[in-house]
Amino acid sequence: MPTRCLDLILCWHFHQPDYRDYASGEYRLPWTYLHAIKDYSDMAAHLEAHPQMHVTCNFVPVLLDQLEDYTSQFKANKPRDPLLALLIEPELEHIAQVQRDLILEYCFRCNHVTMVRPYPAYHQLAELFQLAERQGRDALNYLSGQYLSDLVTWYHLVWTGETVRHQYPWLLDLMKKGRGFTLADRRSVYQLIGEVTIDLIPRYRKLAASGQIEISSTPHYHPIAPVLMDFAAAREAWPQCELPVEAAYPGGAARVRRHLDSALATHQQRFGAAAQGIWPAEGGISTALVGMFDEAGMAWSASGEAVLANSLHAAVVPDADQRQLRYRPYRVAGHKTLCFFRDDRLSDMIGFEYAKWHANDAVKHFVAELETILHQAPEHETPVVSVILDGENAWEYYPYNGYFFLDELYAALENHPGIHTHSFASYLAERAKHPHAAQVGELPRLVAGSWVYGTFSTWIGVPEKNRAWDLLARAKQQYDLVMATDTLSAAEKTAAEAQLCDCESSDWFWWFGGSNPRHSVESFDRLYRANLVQLYHLLKLPVPDALSIPISHGGSEAEAGGTMRRAS
Known part of the structure; x- marks a missing residue:
């Protein structure tokens, strides 16, 4: 009698919003290259070390855009990221006040439990900063150029991945040195960051070409698609949701299609193959969006377990029966794209x-x-379990960037006789060979929602988030009017359209409200309003006074710094 087995689909989602200032080309925040050298590099290395482990890696195109942009910066040796440029600044003793402030503001932004306290020299820098900060600005200005050199070096050292340190032991020698870092030390770290970043996309391309991983995509700039298409979608799972003052986002469905078409086109260019599936931003899905995926030829999409529960409930499936129905893909009536639902727990x-x-x-x-x-x-029945989560932010909270957990997990799964690891694509290919091995459920419709609580409450429905939507909707109204005229040249229209794409990212709305840390909320608030201001400039229109007023201040100490949410 054959051994029963379970199919496990592990999907790692890689995403950073666009941190570029399109006017200057500079980066306003450093998270893309920092996650590149720590998390994206480690995740590739673990897969390379475990060739029998099959997963899906979901890359949001705007992240890949930025990785390619950083690659060009390193190749030209002209960093347009202010923090990265300060890493190789020769005279840190004589930099401008704004540059000093940048180092002091950002070079302690990490999880201190796993990334500061284990390193006595770095921890001492943090204690000195806290002591000086309590004394005020004058005391901070006494921190020397050598202090700044040590601090900016340590920050980049702790953001190197564990597998990178294994590959380049001289990094550990620098960490043992601890202090007194020279310009030559800093340039060595900078050069290594460049080498790791330049090699990232080719490494994942090679893993995909071997069949070990599937690379999937997301609509280009990570818009919360069902809400962009129709604000009222937020009321399907949350009937009491307060909607923005503006009745709708103008032309929302066409904008989502634009993000989707761009994602699929750039995926083909980068990886030499068409994407087979889409993880919609934040697992935000609706029946209408699945129809769009059908038109694009997608084999699969996915969302959260609560969306399935809400949809089964709407189909009058008793709650007691739902657990048995969780571990299978679903087809929505009248649609071809199969939908998978993550095991939230x-x-x-x-x-x-x-x-x-x-x-x-x-x-x-x-x-x-x-x-x-x-x-x-x-x-x-052969159950299929989908485990889908952030593939970057979690590891900051693990010892050694999750090195031992991931290494042991992949080893255990590779060698387990009853668990078969798959990507979504390889699962569907296997299922086509054995159509009776897995059940496919049927849903009359999807109750629109996301992986967070099964609703869109993280992005809409409270005053700050709704105000952000109103500002965007009014900008889009003006955008449509200008684009219908001959006011702008073709190049100017292209620039305005790219800027609008950036403004449509779901990330801005994620941060607004009182449930996130103040410094993060205020950073993203400034970025969002600056993006809208730039859009008005590109449209050659006056900037509304409302964009000079902060949308949100935050204030809570959210779990994982607010970068991740639990599903329930």
Whole structure:
């Protein structure tokens, strides 16, 4: 009698919003290259070390745009990221006040438990800063050029991935040195950052070409698509949701199609193959959006477990029966694109809980949970479990950037006789060979929602988020009027359209409201309003006074710094 098995689809989502100032070409925040040298590099290395491990890696195109832009900066040796440029600034003793402030503001932005306290020299820099900060601006100005040199070096050292340190032992020698870093030391770190960043996309392209991973995509600038298409979609799962004053986002469906078409076209150019599936931004999905995926020829899409629960409830499936129905793909009536739904609990265990566990215990628990799902599944069915989560922000909270957890997890899954790892694409290819091995559920419709709580409450429905939507909708009204005239040249229209794409990202709305840390909210608030201001400039229109007023201040100390959410 053949051994029963379970199909596991592990999907890592890689995304950073566009941090570029389109007017100057400079980067306003450094997170793209920092995650490149720490997380994207480590994730590639773990897969290279475990060639029997199959996963989906979802790259948002605007992240890839930025990685390619950083590649061009390194090749030209002309950094347009202010923090990166300061890493190789020869005379840190004599830099401008704004540059000093930049180093002091950003070079402690990380999880201090795993990235500052383990390193005595770096921890001492933090204590000196805190002491000086309590004394005021004059005391901060006494911090020397050598202090700034040590600080900017340490910050980039702790943002190097664990596998990068294994590959380049001289990084560990620098960490042992601890202080007194020279310009030559800083230039060595800068050069390594460039080498790692330049090599990233080719490494993932090679993994995809081997068939080990699938690279999937997301509409280009990560818009929260169902809401962009129709504000009222927010009321399907949350009927009491307060909507923006503006009745709708003008031409929202066409804008989503623009993001989708661009994503698929650039994916083909970068990876030499068409994307087979789409992870919509934040798992935000609706019946109308699935129809758009059908038209684009997508084989699969995915969302959160709560969206499935809401949709089954709408189909009058009793709650008691829903657990047995979770571990299968679904087809929405009248549509071809298959929909998968993440196991929220297992995804959140990796995202939040296992960081607190010993790696071996965490891996045993994860495997045992999968074995339990298999044991409880009907005998005639091969359950498919989708674990989908952020592939970058979680590791900051793990010891050693999650090195031991990921290494042991991949080893355990590679060698487990009852668990078969797949990408979504390889699962569908295997299913086509054995159509009776897995059930496909049917849904009359999808109740629109996201992976966070099954609603869109993270992006719309509170005053600050709604105000942001109103500002965007009014800008889009003006955009449409100008684009219908001959006021702008073709090049100017192209620039305005790119700027609008950036403004439509879901990330701005994520941060607004009182549930996130003040410094992060204010940073993203400034970025969002600056993007809208630039859009008006490109349209050659007066900038509304409303854009000089902050939208949100935040104030809460959110889990994981607000960069991730639990599903429930």
